Amino acid sequence: MSLLAVGSVAFDDLETPSGIRENVLGGSVTHFSLSASRFHPVQVVGVVGEDFGPDQFKVFEGRPIDVSGIVRQPGLSFHWKGQYGADLNEARTLQTDLNVFADFQPDLPPAHRAAPYLFLGNIAPALQLDVVRQMAARPKWIALDTMNFWIDGARPALMEVLKEIDILLVNEAEARSLTGERNLVKAYAKVRTFGPRILVVKRGEYGMLLLTPEGLFALPAFPLAEVQDPTGAGDTFAGGFLGYLARAGTLDMASLKRAALAGTVMASFAVEAFGTERLQGLGDAELRGRMDAFAEMLRVG
Amino acid sequence: MSLLAVGSVAFDDLETPSGIRENVLGGSVTHFSLSASRFHPVQVVGVVGEDFGPDQFKVFEGRPIDVSGIVRQPGLSFHWKGQYGADLNEARTLQTDLNVFADFQPDLPPAHRAAPYLFLGNIAPALQLDVVRQMAARPKWIALDTMNFWIDGARPALMEVLKEIDILLVNEAEARSLTGERNLVKAYAKVRTFGPRILVVKRGEYGMLLLTPEGLFALPAFPLAEVQDPTGAGDTFAGGFLGYLARAGTLDMASLKRAALAGTVMASFAVEAFGTERLQGLGDAELRGRMDAFAEMLRVG
Numbered sequence: 001m002s003l004l005a006v007g008s009v010a011f012d013d014l015e016t017p018s019g020i021r022e023n024v025l026g027g028s029v030t031h032f033s034l035s036a037s038r039f040h041p042v043q044v045v046g047v048v049g050e051d052f053g054p055d056q057f058k059v060f061e062g063r064p065i066d067v068s069g070i071v072r073q074p075g076l077s078f079h080w081k082g083q084y085g086a087d088l089n090e091a092r093t094l095q096t097d098l099n100v101f102a103d104f105q106p107d108l109p110p111a112h113r114a115a116p117y118l119f120l121g122n123i124a125p126a127l128q129l130d131v132v133r134q135m136a137a138r139p140k141w142i143a144l145d146t147m148n149f150w151i152d153g154a155r156p157a158l159m160e161v162l163k164e165i166d167i168l169l170v171n172e173a174e175a176r177s178l179t180g181e182r183n184l185v186k187a188y189a190k191v192r193t194f195g196p197r198i199l200v201v202k203r204g205e206y207g208m209l210l211l212t213p214e215g216l217f218a219l220p221a222f223p224l225a226e227v228q229d230p231t232g233a234g235d236t237f238a239g240g241f242l243g244y245l246a247r248a249g250t251l252d253m254a255s256l257k258r259a260a261l262a263g264t265v266m267a268s269f270a271v272e273a274f275g276t277e278r279l280q281g282l283g284d285a286e287l288r289g290r291m292d293a294f295a296e297m298l299r300v301g
Numbered sequence: 302m303s304l305l306a307v308g309s310v311a312f313d314d315l316e317t318p319s320g321i322r323e324n325v326l327g328g329s330v331t332h333f334s335l336s337a338s339r340f341h342p343v344q345v346v347g348v349v350g351e352d353f354g355p356d357q358f359k360v361f362e363g364r365p366i367d368v369s370g371i372v373r374q375p376g377l378s379f380h381w382k383g384q385y386g387a388d389l390n391e392a393r394t395l396q397t398d399l400n401v402f403a404d405f406q407p408d409l410p411p412a413h414r415a416a417p418y419l420f421l422g423n424i425a426p427a428l429q430l431d432v433v434r435q436m437a438a439r440p441k442w443i444a445l446d447t448m449n450f451w452i453d454g455a456r457p458a459l460m461e462v463l464k465e466i467d468i469l470l471v472n473e474a475e476a477r478s479l480t481g482e483r484n485l486v487k488a489y490a491k492v493r494t495f496g497p498r499i500l501v502v503k504r505g506e507y508g509m510l511l512l513t514p515e516g517l518f519a520l521p522a523f524p525l526a527e528v529q530d531p532t533g534a535g536d537t538f539a540g541g542f543l544g545y546l547a548r549a550g551t552l553d554m555a556s557l558k559r560a561a562l563a564g565t566v567m568a569s570f571a572v573e574a575f576g577t578e579r580l581q582g583l584g585d586a587e588l589r590g591r592m593d594a595f596a597e598m599l600r601v602g
Contacts, residue, residue, distance in 0.1 A: 086483050182387050185526035206507040217598055220519030225486035257601045295601050297518055300558045
């Protein structure tokens with residue numbers, strides 16, 4: 001009864017005010033699965049090249065992450081090179097080599113088609129829709145991430161897949177360009193007419209906003225003295241959020257709030273080091289400790 | 302045992318995506334006192350011109366606001382003209398006529414010099430320091446607001462008055478330029494060496510961050526479907542925050558958190574209409590209702 005995640009697996013070259021790292025393991029489902037698997041078993045579907053070997057697969061070991069759906073193909077893996085200035089909210093893309101990811105056509109293994117929970121990472125909307133159609137039965141919920149590249153360039157296909165979606169996760173700029181509404185409460189009203197009944201707006205260092213038929217919820221980010229690399233923070237948040245929801249088995253407001261807290265805390269760990277480094281070394285007690293500390297911080301007596 | 306507030310009283314011409322208003326009552330201590338007085342009696346010290354008459358003074362009536370410290374002088378009142386685009390976080394100043402405010406020299410009436418709580422609104426640091434020196438006894442706490450104009454142009458005087466301050470309220474850009482630190486946790490460590498032991502960072506639509514020796518606290522803004530005019534939101538927040546703290550009589554963490562919630566809710570009302578309109582018509586039940594709703598929204602079970 002896994003949470004199925006479909007998206008990119010990549011190598012990243014990263015430059016932030018804290019340093020430079022090359023060939024760091026990245027990609028949406030990488031960050032997502034390392035985070036979600038703290039709360040619920042995850043099945044990953046993606047594509048990698050011949051440069052992706054045992055060293056990389058090892059990162060997923062020791063966690064309930066099924067990587068049998070990661071297909072290895074001739075050529076090189078997706079490679080992204082990005083740079084952050086003092087404002088860590090915005091990445092500047094220096095280079096994108098799609099490589100084997102250019103022809104990514106997710107083909108779900110039979111064992112994956114019955115997953116009750118589905119996360120569609122940020123890939124072409126047509127592929128996201130194709131994944132939905134491969135499912136043996138309609139999952140209990142489907143969540144989707146997208147970006148302005150698709151909102152601007154593949155809107156008809158995106159609108160098509162949105163009809164199938166329960167939870168939409170986007171950042172503020174994406175919510176605005178998708179709906180044409182600057183105010184996020186109004187943007188949510190529009191999103192509901194597109195299909196999703198739950199909207200999660202990711203706000204980087206400002207936290208997140210959750211809009212549901214039962215009401216609104218907002219969380220600040222967990223305050224940190226040191227952010228080394230924000231790459232993957234959004235996918236790490238999505239992983240914690242959806243992993244927690246999969247474990248809860250319900251989308252009631254209380255679960256959604258706790259899930260938002262879990263996602264926010266996971267993201268706070270992720271950005272403390274480059275790539276997946278911090279999540280790999282993260283102990284359960286440390287995770288529980290920060291979740292408790294954050295819940296206590298938020299408590300207004 | 303009032304909360305004494307010193308700062309500007311003004312007329313504003315406002316242009317936002319919701320409309321245009323002229324000669325709206327504004328200024329830092331106007332917004333501050335209308336907000337703070339919901340929680341604690343306030344004494345206001347400021348200067349106005351001959352254009353400020355009974356119609357304007359009427360706005361303060363029916364609330365525990367002592368306006369006997371507002372001096373009326375020959376000439377016109379401070380007049381500000383500002384414009385907001387779709388991004389309501391940033392005001393564009395179209396015109397500033399200081400008028401009588403140019404020669405503002407706060408002279409505290411004897412009855413005001415014993416106030417146990419003092420808010421120094423955004424005026425020249427030299428004047429802020431002068432006010433502190435006029436106090437008969439050191440207040441239980443002093444809070445101060447400032448802006449980049451003084452941080453850049455009057456830093457030595459600002460550093461002097463900061464030595465006397467307990468609570469510093471600034472926005473993110475101001476916290477950064479004051480300290481040279483982009484990360485707000487690090488900025489707080491610097492601020493402590495300047496004097497203030499509590500830092501409040503105002504983040505507009507993203508809420509606020511509170512940094513204290515006892516720990517951190519963050520609140521999102523109260524989510525609103527409609528924002529008509531953000532002018533004075535920061536001073537309204539400061540009013541709710543400090544008014545609540547004056548009533549509580551202590552600066553312990555629990556009080557600080559509740560005060561932050563009160564300030565955030567007051568600011569959420571203020572921006573729903575132009576100028577002071579919304580706060581003037583705000584009923585006690587409505588205020589309590591939103592404070593309860595916000596506390597409930599924030600609760601993660």
